[in-house]
Amino acid sequence: MMRRLLYGVTALLVAVGLVLALSAPPEQTQGEFAKMLFVHVPSVITAYVALGIGLISGLRYLIRPSMAADRLSAGAIEIGVLFTALTLMTGMIWGKPVWGVWWDWGDARMMSTAVMFFFYVGYLALRRSIPDRDIRAKRSAILAIVAFVQVPIVHFSVQWFRTLHQGATILRPDIENAPLDPVFARALGVNMLAFLAMFATLLVLRVTLASVEADRQRGDGPLAGAGVAPPVLGES
């Protein structure tokens, strides 16, 4: 029942968000290209939220180990990686017509986001490299906590370094002076909610999949090679 409500609300928010975004008037300097704002900014905010849930669930696992916390942390981070990839892609698609370049190797925001993306891809690789579920969960939780240091670096990079990328439009200290027209602010707000709802939907499905897979693995018995004892030095 709750799931159906979530799926329904998500579909509604996505539909309203798309209508508001695509019907928004052209911006004064960027024209129609400014509409990339409505997918680019929600993508990065959703990535922050996802990686934040990964951090909190990782902490919860270390304080009180449970497979549910591990599955939530891993699921949130996997989806966070997806939204970080979307942030990079939509940023490049926006940057090409507005700045004239797909990518700037000297830009603090672009480079810190790319580093964060590859750091979290490393997290996913780590999970796939450890067969023992308890060791995997513990090491993943530690990495989920350590990796989160990237998020404030990405967010504040535009304040610390003046490079190509513009400063923060939202989530800024002087929010009352945010340079956003009310029409744009409304479309951005609805799209933000739509992206967060999409994240919640994907997370519910990802955690369900992880639970179904865990049930199946328990039924299959030990993994291949689990019965092989490691060599021990000493007298035979």
Add this chain to the structure above:
Amino acid sequence: MESWVLFGYLVTYATLSGYLIHLVRRIEAMRQRAEQD
């Protein structure tokens, strides 16, 4: 509407829909396998 902007939206929603379909199909496949066993 700029086709470039539409391309950006297409990339975003195609990626998210693709991942959603991937998850739903994998859950369905796992459940079917569990029923067969």
